[in-house]
Amino acid sequence: GQNIDQPTEMTATEGAIVQINCTYQTSGFNGLFWYQQHAGEAPTFLSYNVLDGLEEKGRFSSFLSRSKGYSYLLLKELQMKDSASYLCAVRAAGNKLTFGGGTRVLVKP
Amino acid sequence: NAGVTQTPKFRVLKTGQSMTLLCAQDMNHEYMYWYRQDPGMGLRLIHYSVGEGTTAKGEVPDGYNVSRLKKQNFLLGLESAAPSQTSVYFCASDPTSGGQDTQYFGPGTRLTVL
DSSP states (O other): OOEEEOOSEEEEETTOOEEEEEEEEOSSOSOEEEEEEOTTSOOEEEEEEOSSEEEEETTEEEEEETTTTEEEEEEOSOOGGGOEEEEEEEEOSTTOEEEOOOEEEEEEO | OOOEEEEOSEEEEOTTOOEEEEEEESSOOSEEEEEEEOTTSOEEEEEEESSTTOOEEOSSOTTOEEEOSSTTEEEEEESSOOGGGOEEEEEEEEOOOOTTOOOEEOOOEEEEEO
């Protein structure tokens, strides 16, 4: 079966850094995705990892270790607009995605 | 391009009523998906389709039916709604080109079953 775990909620201060961890156990692996979802809106794609290592995209970075079944999303220089839920998802067999429960990040001034 | 659209955006049903949610995409994607999202549970796959005329069950298919008569449309039906089906429903389509090109989501339908 598939199991993806991430913390339920995190709080950070504007301008700070927050790291959201995701651990997974899946039968097969064909990429790990991070989505951002603002309240009442659809998820939007943030990042993709298929090989071990760090992928950087501006203020956002994502890391993957396939041997450990582990990923993290790093948000730097936090802004108020970064308050949202962040969803970790693994693509295994075929194109289906399995999602974690999401991490709600609250950015305080 | 409108991307992925869903109708309706909101709906309130009484227990036992039926309804159909429509998802449409104009990106010529082969794969389409229906998810439900409940608080603290992330997105769970209900049904999906790998092409026109095909459907398959996902993780939580009970109480739902789907049809994909046209490539651009994917319909989700509730034959006899139950309060447990109160949720936000998202449709997604996928170009299946692999790599980082993955699912594009519609804006969602908020369904309340009384």
